[in-house]
Amino acid sequence: MELAPIKSELAKRLTSSRYEHVLRVAQLSKEMAKQHGVSEIAAEQAALFHDIAKCMKKEELLQRLQEADEDKRLVDFHHELWHGPVGAIIAQETFGIIDEDILNAVRFHTTGRANMSRLEKIVFIADLIEPGRQFPGVNELRERSKGSIDEAMYACISHSIEYLVSKRVAIFPDSFDCYNEYMLKEGII
Numbered sequence: 263m264e265l266a267p268i269k270s271e272l273a274k275r276l277t278s279s280r281y282e283h284v285l286r287v288a289q290l291s292k293e294m295a296k297q298h299g300v301s302e303i304a305a306e307q308a309a310l311f312h313d314i315a316k317c318m319k320k321e322e323l324l325q326r327l328q329e330a331d332e333d334k335r336l337v338d339f340h341h342e343l344w345h346g347p348v349g350a351i352i353a354q355e356t357f358g359i360i361d362e363d364i365l366n367a368v369r370f371h372t373t374g375r376a377n378m379s380r381l382e383k384i385v386f387i388a389d390l391i392e393p394g395r396q397f398p399g400v401n402e403l404r405e406r407s408k409g410s411i412d413e414a415m416y417a418c419i420s421h422s423i424e425y426l427v428s429k430r431v432a433i434f435p436d437s438f439d440c441y442n443e444y445m446l447k448e449g450i451i
């Protein structure tokens with residue numbers, strides 16, 4: 263698939279700062295894909311789509327979510343979590359993406375989940391540590407992301423959960439499932 267039509271759709275849908283973020287996530291995802299033996303084409307596509315629904319209105323996101331066969335628990339959680347699943351719906355509908363791995367990388371890029379594929383992990387990690395991100399601890403995450411993909415994913419999901427706890431907001435169960443996978447399975451990290 264040509265990337266130009268995706269980029270022009272993104273430029274229409276997103277603010278310029280969000281669009282720039284998406285391009286940085288795509289670049290980093292491609293680099294990580296090469297490093298970890300994942301399709302660079304799939305990584306770039308998934309990363310380009312990951313925030314396609316990010317600038318939609320809360321009401322519209324809710325409507326799309328309720329119409330779709332997505333996780334029904336999401337509506338009870340913060341609307342920040344809705345743009346992943348809705349982004350997967352839009353990638354499928356508007357661009358005919360049928361690769362479930364790409365769609366899942368978009369769908370789960372905010373929450374994570376248990377048993378993520380390498381592509382899903384790459385987009386999750388790249389979204390958090392792309393060069394434009396600035397938050398306390400980001401450099402440590404970047405360092406830890408130079409090792410194995412599971413070490414990187416564990417560091418990133420732990421950071422996300424700690425951050426959400428510090429903000430006293432509800433945490434979607436998939437994020438705990440993702441974290442617990444690293445606690446329960448020996449020898450991954």
Ligand SMILES: [Fe+2]
Nearest residue numbers: 312313316372
């Ligand atoms: Fe996002």
Ligand SMILES: [Fe+2]
Nearest residue numbers: 283312313389
């Ligand atoms: Fe993002």
